[in-house]
Amino acid sequence: MKIEKIAVKHKDKFPYIEIGRFGSKPSLLVWVSGRLIRDGHIFFPVKGRIVKTEKGSFVLKASDDYITHCVEIVDANRNGLPVIWKVEPPMAEVYEYTYAPGTTTGALISVPSGETVWVCWRKGGGWQEGISVITPEGKYYEVEGLKDREEVEEIRRLVGG
C-alpha cells in the first residue's frame, strides 16, 4: 500500500513527521524541511532525501536529485522474520517502521530521481510473498506470488516482450 501523505507536527517550531508505533512512542520520527510541507502535510513521493545526523536523528531534506517514497505492507508477519527483505535498486536508502507486531510494516525509501523502486516482502509467517513496485511518477503496483525482480525478469524473458 502506498502512503499518499503524512501530517506534519511541530516541536519548538521544528516540523517533523512520526510514523508507526512502538509501545507509546512512534516507531520512526523524521524532522522535515519546511520547503517540503504543503497544506500541513508531506505528500509522497516527495523530492527529498533522508539523511542521518551525527546524533542519529533522521532529517528529510529537500533535494532535486533524490525522491522519497513511503510504502506499507499490511497484515505483516509475527514470527520475527523481516517483512521487507530486499529493496532494489541497491543504492536505495531504507528506513523501516512498524506498528503493533503482526500488523503493518512500512518504510521510507530514498532513491535517486528517475529510479523505479522494487520492494520484495514476505508476510503471514513467510508463506506469502510478493513484490511492490513504485515508479518515479509515484504509480504503485503490487502482486503476490512473485519473489523478486530476478524471478520477474526470468518470466519476462520466457514470455517475451
Added chain:
Amino acid sequence: MYIKLDNEFSLVQTVKLGEVVLPYIGIGAEGHGAPSFRLWVSRLLLAEGRKSISFPINATIVKTGGGHLVLVPSETHRVLKVVVPSRRSKILSVQPTTAEVYPFKVYQSPCGSLGVWAGALIVVPVGKAVRVEWERLIKKFRPPVRGISIIYPDNTMHEEVLPDED
C-alpha cells in the same frame, strides 16, 4: 463421459509491475475461486490480439528456477487440460510416463462442499495418446469407482470402468 477434456477458452489476465506486463491464465479454482496456480503465457501464443487460450494447444510448459510455469509454443508437444467431474475425484496415474503432469483442483462451491474435481495439465509429444487412470467418489459411504480414459491425438476418447478389486 467420466473424464472431461476441458476445451473452454481461458481468459488471459495480466500482472503489471511498472513497465513489465506479464500475461497469465489462472488454472483451477480452489477456496473462494483462487486459482491453483498461475500459468504464464508466452506472447507468441497471443499473436493477433488474442485474449484467450484454449486447450489442447501445441505448446509445452517450461518451469523456471523459482517454480513458475510458463506456457511456450512448441511443434513437438501439446498440452491437454483434463478434469474428472465428480463429488470427489483423483487422477491416479498418467501414461506415457514421460508425460509432464501439473495437477490442479476445481472446487464446485467456495469451500468445496459441493465437490472437488481433480484436474491436470498434461504435456505429451504430438501424435501420442494419453492414458489417464482416475478414481471418482460418487456417493458418500460407497466405494470409489476407478477407471481409465485414453485420449487419442485427434481428441477422441475411449473410456472404461475398471472392475472392483474386492
